[in-house]
């Protein structure tokens with residue numbers, strides 16, 4: 570059962586404080602904030618009669634601050650010969666997630682040869698990657714939340 574959390578309800582400390590008529594655009598990735606959520610909606614349709622301001626979106630900010638919502642560690646003998654393929658799946662998940670929630674992103678992928686560490690902007694996105702890797706490649710996966718359920722450590726091993 571995937572756990573879905575709404576960012577607006579979640580009170581993410583990175584969300585900008587804005588009036589209901591305001592629209593913000595992230596200068597880094599182009600995400601648009603209005604009606605208390607970030608999306609990839611096109612701006613011209615929204616700007617009529619609204620104040621548009623520039624605000625770094627939480628995903629870009631978290632990437633910039635190296636403040637991940639999740640860290641996924643991949644390890645095991647199966648990983649090394651199949652790494653390319655597994656990371657391809659991870660990238661595909663990112664592309665898919667971005668269409669639904671532009672704040673679900675990969676901050677970094679660190680290849681340590683025998684293990685890989687992936688940092689993501691949100692905990693649920695890290696959880697999703699863990700589930701998708703296990704679905705495709707089996708293996709063992711563990712999920713550990715901390716920091717008031719806003720941070721997850723995912724470990725996959727095969």
Ligand SMILES: [Zn+2]
Pocket residue numbers: 595596597598599600625626627628629630
């Ligand atoms: Zn952004």
